[in-house]
């Protein structure tokens with residue numbers, strides 16, 4: 001095919017814009033999302049800009065300037081966008097350029113040029129420059145200009161913040177096609193991997209543990225549509241707190257040896273922080289890590305090692321806090337832990353093995369926890385947002401602007417939802433094997449967006465006769481079937497040298513049972529033959545009116561009824 005015959009396709013990318021890092025991704029022709037490395041080979045590009053002489057440094061190069069040139073290095077600025085100075089928490093910017101008050105909200109004052117007055121850069125301007133650099137990296141990699149992007153933001157980003165982000169991107173020359181929620185992007189990254197054309201209905205918890213904050217969201221995925229059921233945030237919990245746990249640990253060791261505290265000198269502290277972050281990352285892969293810093297403080301070098309067990313103990317409180325956040329978001333969604341079918345761990349800190357294993361212990365063992373430590377096939381948690389954004393970008397690339405606005409996939413919908421699960425209970429005649437019990441099958445889970453329709457087939461009866469089909473409001477309950485202590489002690493024997501894991505990690509076995517809460521409608525199918533299949537179709541209208549159709553497959557006629565919502 002000659003060039004002129006090729007369809008004019010837009011080149012679009014996904015951008016994950018975090019306080020700590022950003023990443024860019026594109027979707028290849030075979031539909032796979034891939035994260036792009038910048039010129040320095042980084043896929044996690046620190047959201048940092050630094051001004052040195054007449055140069056602007058970006059990403060990892062800028063981050064390393066936090067040691068030598070902190071006051072001209074702008075970091076952790078994303079959450080300041082669209083906020084007034086009084087509303088921001090400047091703690092994270094303590095060791096970099098300090099935010100200042102500005103008529104538009106927040107700004108930074110940096111020496112951008114040698115021998116010139118410092119310039120005042122608003123957060124919007126910094127965002128524009130940052131996105132421009134990301135866009136250049138993507139264009140460089142793909143070898144063509146970028147026409148548009150989808151950017152991810154946390155679920156608590158306000159309308160005003162989204163608008164400013166769009167404008168800041170536009171000012172950099174990059175059109176924003178859509179801004180989507182980070183947890184929705186993470187879920188999209190996983191669902192795009194599933195090879196079925198009928199997405200499975202499930203309730204997913206996305207736990208995003210980044211550098212400066214932790215965000216949790218419960219999302220209902222029904223018929224390919226995503227609905228945010230609850231969100232919870234902790235702005236003082238993230239990878240930086242894990243770094244600080246190591247900073248304090250090594251500082252104590254340094255004080256013991258050299259009688260000087262490296263945390264008291266800004267430059268020493270900055271060095272120690274960067275090295276502790278690297279050590280922490282090593283501990284996600286190996287069971288021990290070394291740290292080596294030349295001239296850390298008072299002219300003394302520092303060399304030490306730490307093992308994963310020690311790190312797990314140092315960070316235990318932080319992991320407890322993460323577990324607490326998970327419990328609270330599930331509670332906020334009006335659910336039980338057993339209602340969650342899958343947990344997706346996103347954000348760089350989700351590489352930490354202990355976090356993944358604690359989350360796995362919290363949920364029943366059949367709940368999939370998608371993290372590198374609990375599932376070898378899990379996607380890289382640092383890449384989920386960018387991948388999801390790239391997938392969404394390729395889906396909507398050719399849409400008109402107003403269609404994107406209305407695009408419900410995967411935008412969060414505001415359609416009505418089923419408050420309770422609806423099930424089918426089948427009662428068939430008693431057979432030789434004893435009393436036939438009502439079996440309840442959940443048809444439509446709670447939180448399914450309506451209108452919805454489902455069809456299912458069942459074996460009507462094993463013995464032949466009349467089959468009673470009940471459409472019911474179902475109740476899901478969790479039953480604790482953990483074996484009693486004595487039984488466990490017997491099976492555990494006297495194995496006491498379990499020092500790999502100091503705390504007692506008891507495995508609870510929770511079973512989920514479905515029961516009838518209320519019968520909504522009944523249908524009697526007469527003279528069903530042994531083993532014959534019965535088809536039940538349920539249609540729930542937007543006003544929750546139910547239409548039920550039941551028939552014997554291969555038989556004549558059927559029953560149809562309507563129940564108002």
Ligand code: ATP
Nearest residue numbers: 018019020021210211212213239284347348349351
């Ligand atoms: P935020 O907006 O909360 O600051 P972000 O989305 O910008 O976060 P992420 O890249 O998701 O940032 O997370 C960055 C954090 O993840 C850093 O604290 C980093 O040290 C940590 N991190 C990255 N890789 C690993 C790893 N392999 N093991 C442990 N922590 C890691």
